[in-house]
Amino acid sequence: MARFLVTGGAGYVGSHVVLALKERGDDVVVIDDLRQGHRAAIPEGVELVVADLADRARVADVLAGWKFDGVLHFAALSLVGESMREPLRYITENLSNTLGLADAAIKAGCQRFVLSSTAALFGFPERLPIDEGCRLGPVSAYGESKLMAERGLEWAERVHGLRSASLRYFNAAGADPQGRLGEDHNPETHLIPLAINAALGLGPELTLFGTDYDTPDGTCIRDYVHVTDLADAHLRVLGVLEQGRSVRYNVGNGSGYSVREVIDTVQRVTGRPVPYRTGPRRLGDPAVLVASNTLLREETGWTPQYAALEDIVRTAYAWRAAHPHGFDDSARPVAA
């Protein structure tokens, strides 16, 4: 049995990874200040330390107090639009929290570190699908903050030998297929939950950001990757890090769907219309983002189990239909 520290483990992607680690028998400690996360998303048997990563002394205490086999770092500011209004806060906070955590891990003798990175590193991509060799050129302060964090980790390896994996997620979506966890952000900004909420009458009508892109139906194309497949990728890269080298992988299904295709799928799965109107483009949205996942597949054996958009939407819908108001934070934790 191994023991892992998970920052942001009460949040959307982090909680699915915590569940996957618990299910394979690992010991997990979560640090989350619950600004977005949910106590009810933490499985029984997982210690939750409610703390801001900016509290360096607390983070160092946690790392020194347990002997961890690795750190998985999800906690971050992650709204692209907000990052363009507050770029310095995004860059300062995401970079300093990542490097402060890496520093504490090194001092505590922990040698494995997994960073939640992003497709936003590639900005307007030079080619499709986007492989790990594509030019890095973020067009948002959010993307820049993650690129700087990746670079900081490269120095941590060079000088201190910290092995890290930077996983550039494309669009995380869906929910635990057994219905134990789901996506519950406030505010919600992601397309699939917004479309489901609109269909169920739980949220406002959807605004479709731009219909004049150079794509077959004029709307943006994205690579939606199921959060459970994403969790599996984390488990696999922990194994790669054990072999002693740092890695960077793009994590997506390798196929793209347009915003209109997402809306159609939500209508089909829910059996209800998605009320929507068309609006202008959102600043900084590239027309198409689709990952090449060849490197991840070849080096880790990762194969997505929920690659079909319909499966992704079905699991997201099932969770939202069962939890119309999201997590009940006064309820018992989920059973792993």
Ligand SMILES: NC(=O)c1ccc[n+]([C@@H]2O[C@H](COP(=O)([O-])OP(=O)(O)OC[C@H]3O[C@@H](n4cnc5c(N)ncnc54)[C@H](O)[C@@H]3O)[C@@H](O)[C@H]2O)c1
């Ligand atoms: N969701 C996606 O599609 C997506 C895509 C690419 C990258 N990412 C990255 O993956 C990670 C997780 O994303 P998510 O969608 O699960 O986000 P989320 O907001 O659901 O989860 C983040 C968690 O971190 C916690 N947190 C944030 N700042 C903190 C701090 N300073 N101290 C302690 N806890 C803090 C929040 O309370 C929350 O529980 C983020 O780093 C994000 O940038 C997400």
Ligand SMILES: O=c1ccn([C@@H]2O[C@H](COP(=O)(O)OP(=O)(O)O[C@H]3O[C@H](CO)[C@H](O)[C@H](O)[C@H]3O)[C@@H](O)[C@H]2O)c(=O)[nH]1
């Ligand atoms: O109300 C909405 C919300 C989204 N969209 C469209 O739906 C697509 C998906 O948008 P999301 O906001 O769900 O996701 P993003 O592609 O903007 O963002 C995701 O990918 C980024 C990388 O490009 C970052 O990593 C970010 O954290 C992650 O959520 C985009 O074309 C967007 O324009 C709409 O039309 N209306």
